[in-house]
Amino acid sequence: MNKAPVNKIIPFSNVDGPGNRTSIFFQGCSFRCQFCHNPETIRLCVHCGACVPGCPVHALRQDADGQVRWDPKACVQCDACLKACPHSASPRIRWMTVEEVLLEIRRSLPYIEGITTSGGDCTLYPAFLTELFTRVHEAGKTCLIDGNGALDFRSHPQLLSACDGVMLDVKAVDPAWSMQLIGNDGTSVLQSLKYLLQAGKLAEVRTVIFPGRDRENAETVRYTAARIGDRCPYKIIRYRPFGVREEFQAFLGEDTTDAAYAESYARLARDAGASKAYVI
Amino acid sequence: MSDALNIIQDPTLTYRQELVGLARLGESTDDSLRYSDAYYAAKARGALCDLNEGVMPFRPRYICPDYELLFRKGCDFLQLDPPKDLLEAVNVLEIFYCHVPSITTYPVYLGDLDKLLEPFVIKEDREYAKKVLRLFLRNIDRVQTDSFVHADIGPEDSVTARILLELTEEMQLAVPNLTLRYDPEKTSDDFALACVRCMLKTAKPSFANHRMFVREWGDRYAIASCYNGLMIGGGGYTLPRMRLYECALDAKSPEDFLDRELPKYIDLQLEYMDKRVKFIVEESSFFKTNFLVTEGFVKRENFIGMFGVVGLAECCNHLLGITDVKKGFGLNPEATRLGRRIMDAIEKRVSEHVAPYCDAFDHHYRLHAQVGIDTDGMDDSPGTRIPIGAEPAMLDQLEVNEQFHPYFPTGTGDIFKFEETWVKTPEAVLPIIKGSLSRGLRYFSGYLENNDVVRVTGYLVKKSEIEKLRQKKQSLNQVTLYGMGAQDGGHALDRRVQAYE
Ligand code: SF4
Ligand code: SF4
Numbered sequence: 068m069n070k071a072p073v074n075k076i077i078p079f080s081n082v083d084g085p086g087n088r089t090s091i092f093f094q095g096c097s098f099r100c101q102f103c104h105n106p107e108t109i110r111l112c113v114h115c116g117a118c119v120p121g122c123p124v125h126a127l128r129q130d131a132d133g134q135v136r137w138d139p140k141a142c143v144q145c146d147a148c149l150k151a152c153p154h155s156a157s158p159r160i161r162w163m164t165v166e167e168v169l170l171e172i173r174r175s176l177p178y179i180e181g182i183t184t185s186g187g188d189c190t191l192y193p194a195f196l197t198e199l200f201t202r203v204h205e206a207g208k209t210c211l212i213d214g215n216g217a218l219d220f221r222s223h224p225q226l227l228s229a230c231d232g233v234m235l236d237v238k239a240v241d242p243a244w245s246m247q248l249i250g251n252d253g254t255s256v257l258q259s260l261k262y263l264l265q266a267g268k269l270a271e272v273r274t275v276i277f278p279g280r281d282r283e284n285a286e287t288v289r290y291t292a293a294r295i296g297d298r299c300p301y302k303i304i305r306y307r308p309f310g311v312r313e314e315f316q317a318f319l320g321e322d323t324t325d326a327a328y329a330e331s332y333a334r335l336a337r338d339a340g341a342s343k344a345y346v347i
Numbered sequence: 348m349s350d351a352l353n354i355i356q357d358p359t360l361t362y363r364q365e366l367v368g369l370a371r372l373g374e375s376t377d378d379s380l381r382y383s384d385a386y387y388a389a390k391a392r393g394a395l396c397d398l399n400e401g402v403m404p405f406r407p408r409y410i411c412p413d414y415e416l417l418f419r420k421g422c423d424f425l426q427l428d429p430p431k432d433l434l435e436a437v438n439v440l441e442i443f444y445c446h447v448p449s450i451t452t453y454p455v456y457l458g459d460l461d462k463l464l465e466p467f468v469i470k471e472d473r474e475y476a477k478k479v480l481r482l483f484l485r486n487i488d489r490v491q492t493d494s495f496v497h498a499d500i501g502p503e504d505s506v507t508a509r510i511l512l513e514l515t516e517e518m519q520l521a522v523p524n525l526t527l528r529y530d531p532e533k534t535s536d537d538f539a540l541a542c543v544r545c546m547l548k549t550a551k552p553s554f555a556n557h558r559m560f561v562r563e564w565g566d567r568y569a570i571a572s573c574y575n576g577l578m579i580g581g582g583g584y585t586l587p588r589m590r591l592y593e594c595a596l597d598a599k600s601p602e603d604f605l606d607r608e609l610p611k612y613i614d615l616q617l618e619y620m621d622k623r624v625k626f627i628v629e630e631s632s633f634f635k636t637n638f639l640v641t642e643g644f645v646k647r648e649n650f651i652g653m654f655g656v657v658g659l660a661e662c663c664n665h666l667l668g669i670t671d672v673k674k675g676f677g678l679n680p681e682a683t684r685l686g687r688r689i690m691d692a693i694e695k696r697v698s699e700h701v702a703p704y705c706d707a708f709d710h711h712y713r714l715h716a717q718v719g720i721d722t723d724g725m726d727d728s729p730g731t732r733i734p735i736g737a738e739p740a741m742l743d744q745l746e747v748n749e750q751f752h753p754y755f756p757t758g759t760g761d762i763f764k765f766e767e768t769w770v771k772t773p774e775a776v777l778p779i780i781k782g783s784l785s786r787g788l789r790y791f792s793g794y795l796e797n798n799d800v801v802r803v804t805g806y807l808v809k810k811s812e813i814e815k816l817r818q819k820k821q822s823l824n825q826v827t828l829y830g831m832g833a834q835d836g837g838h839a840l841d842r843r844v845q846a847y848e
Pocket of ligand 2: 111112113114115116117118119135148151152153154155156157158
C-alpha cells in the first residue's frame with residue numbers, strides 16, 4: 068500500500084492557488100532554506116523521544132518498540148513538541164494511504180475548486196501524488212503542486228500529466244547564493260522552471276525578496292521574469308522574519324522587506340517581461 | 348419614574364425613536380386581546396416571547412408591497428402616476444416607502460430594486476443614473492433609519508445591480524440591508540463575484556438560495572427585514588418565538604421534552620398566533636381600509652404567520668447535560684442529532700395545525716429561525732445557530748447549517764466573519780457559498796472583521812454608531828441600540844474569524 072507522511076490537511080485555503088482549495092501538507096524536504104517558515108516539516112521523525120516529556124497533555128508517548136506515537140484526539144496543538152524537536156521534524160505526522168486522504172477531503176469537495184499539495188516538499192512522493200491526483204480528477208476537481216523544484220519532472224511524466232499545474236519557488240539563481248540560502252546550488256530548480264514552461268504546466272512562480280540583497284534579488288528576478296514572460300503570474304514576496312528560526316534571522320537580518328523595495332522588484336520583473344508580476 | 352418619562356428624558360433617543368417608544372407604550376394600555384393563563388405563564392417564565400410585538404396589533408408585522416403594480420398603475424391614495432423616467436421612479440418609491448407600515452414603522456422590503464429600476468436606468472447615461480441612485484440610497488439611509496429595511500437584487504446581472512453594488516461600496520451605509528438571490532443557472536460568476544467583493548467590503552449583500560425559495564414560494568418571494576422569506580404582495584402577520592432553552596428547563600430527559608414539554612409550548616404559541624392573526628384580519632382596520640389593501644398592493648391571501656424558534660443549541664445542550672458549548676450542539680453529533688429530532692417534531696406539529704387566514708399556504712404557518720434580540724444574552728443563540736465562541740471550522744459549521752436551513756421557509760441564515768486576506772481572493776469565497784447553497788444552505792452572510800459596517804445577528808450596524816450611543820449621543824438608526832445590546836450581552840461581534848490555519 069502506497070503511504071505518505073501527511074503533516075496536516077487544511078479543508079479551506081485561499082492562499083494556495085486559485086479559488087478555494089484544500090491544502091495537503093506532506094512531511095519532508097530535501098532543501099534547507101534559511102528562511103523556512105515551517106521548519107518542523109523538513110525531516111521525518113527519528114524517534115529520539117526528545118519531544119515526549121514536554122507535551123502538556125500527554126498526547127505523545129514512546130512505546131516499547133521505540134516508536135514515538137501521537138494521539139491526535141488528546142493534542143491541543145500547543146506546538147511545544149515542534150519547538151522541542153532538535154531534528155526539524157514533527158511527531159504529529161500521519162502516514163496515510165491515498166484512500167485515507169480521499170476520505171478526509173471528500174467533505175470539502177463541494178466547496179472547493181481543487182486541491183493543492185504542498186509541504187515540506189510533496190514531490191518527494193511522486194507515485195502517491197499521481198494516484199491521488201487521478202482520483203481527485205475523477206471527482207471533477209483540479210490538482211496543483213506547490214513544489215520546491217527539487218524533483219526532476221522529466222522522469223515523472225505520469226505525475227506531470229496527472230496534475231493541472233505546478234507552483235514553483237525560484238529562490239536564488241546564483242549557485243553560490245543558492246547554496247548559502249537553501250543548502251543546494253539550485254540547478255534542479257532552474258531546470259524545473261525550464262521544463263515546466265515547455266510542458267505548459269507552470270501555474271505560478273514566486274520569489275522572496277530579501278532586505279539589502281540588491282544584487283542577488285535583481286539577478287533572481289531578472290532571470291526568472293525573462294523566462295516566464297506572460298505565461299503565468301509571478302508573485303514577489305516580502306521576506307518576513309516572523310516564524311524564521313533565530314539562528315537564521317542572524318544571517319538574513321531581523322527586518323521585514325520594505326514594501327516599496329519589493330515593489331521595485333515587481334517593476335523590474337515587469338520590465339524584464341513578466342507582465343503578471345506583483346507583490347503579495 | 349414613569350416609562351413615558353424615561354423615554355422622554357433618554358438622551359440617546361432621537362425624536363422619532365421617542366415617538367415610536369411612546370406609541371408602543373400607548374398600545375400596551377389596552378389588554379382586551381386575551382390569551383389563556385397557560386400562555387401568560389409560559390411567557391412569564393421566558394419560554395415564549397412575543398418579541399415586543401405590542402399587545403394590540405394594528406398592522407401585520409411585515410409588509411411586502413407589490414411595487415411592480417405601483418409602477419404599472421400608480422397609486423390613487425398617494426396621487427402618484429406610473430413613473431415615466433428614472434427620476435420619477437425613485438421619487439415614487441421614496442414617497443411610497445413612507446407609507447408602508449411594519450413592526451418597526453419602517454418598510455422592511457423596498458422591492459427588487461434592480462428589476463424595478465432597470466428599464467429606467469438603461470435609458471439614461473450611466474453616470475447620471477448613478478448620481479440619481481446615489482441620492483436615492485442617501486434618502487433611504489437618512490429617512491428609513493432602520494437596519495431592517497431590506498432590498499433585493501438578482502438573480503440576473505443588470506446595470507442597475509452593478510451600480511447599486513458600486514454605490515454600496517462607495518457610500519458604506521448600514522441601510523438598506525441587501526440580498527442577492529443566487530441561482531447557479533441565472534447568476535453569472537462575474538456578477539456573483541462582484542457581490543462577494545462588495546460583501547467583503549460592506550457586509551452586504553447576503554446570498555439567498557433562490558432555487559430553494561422558489562420551490563417553496565414560487566418566484567414572487569421577497570427577502571425582507573433580516574432574512575425573512577415572504578410573498579411579494581403579502582407579508583407576515585406575526586412572529587412570536589419559542590425560546591427553546593427555557594422550554595426545556597422542566598424536561599426530565601430528551602424524551603420527556605419531546606413527548607410532553609415541546610408539544611405543550613408549540614400549542615401555546617399556535618394559540619397565540621391564531622388569536623393575533625384573527626385580530627389583525629378581523630378587528631384591526633388594516634385589511635379593511637388601508638390603501639395598500641384597497642388598491643391591491645398587498646392581498647390578505649399572501650400573508651402568513653411566522654412560527655419562530657430560538658436557542659436550539661442551548662436546548663439540546665441542556666437536555667444532554669452538556670455544559671461546555673465547545674462539546675455541544677454543532678460539534679457533537681449526538682447533540683446535533685437531537686436538534687434534528689426536535690426540529691422534525693416542531694415542523695410536524697406546526698404543519699398539522701390548521702391556521703386561520705393562511706389559505707394560500709395550505710392553511711399552515713411556516714417556521715422561522717428567529718435571529719435573537721439584544722436582551723437574549725447568551726441564553727438562546729439565534730435560531731439553530733451554533734453559539735458564538737463555539738463555532739467550529741467553517742466546513743463543519745456549513746455542514747450543520749445545511750441540515751437545519753431547510754426547515755425555515757420564512758427565514759434563517761448564518762454569518763461568517765472573514766479576516767483581511769479574503770478581500771484579495773473573492774474567487775475563493777464564491778465556491779464556498781455556491782457549494783453550500785447547493786447542499787441546502789438557505790442564506791449566507793459574510794463580513795470582514797475590521798469593517799465599520801458589520802452584521803450583528805441578521806441586521807447591519809456601524810461600529811462607529813455603537814460608539815456614539817456609548818458616549819450617550821444619539822444614533823439616527825434605531826437599530827444601533829440593538830447592536831450595542833447584542834454586542835454586550837450576546838458577544839455577537841466576537842464570532843469566529845475565518846482565517847488560514
Ligand atoms: S502540539 Fe500536541 S503533541 Fe505537541 S506538545 Fe502540544 S499537545 Fe503535545
Ligand atoms: S519529533 Fe523530533 S523530537 Fe520528537 S521524537 Fe521525532 S525527532 Fe525526536
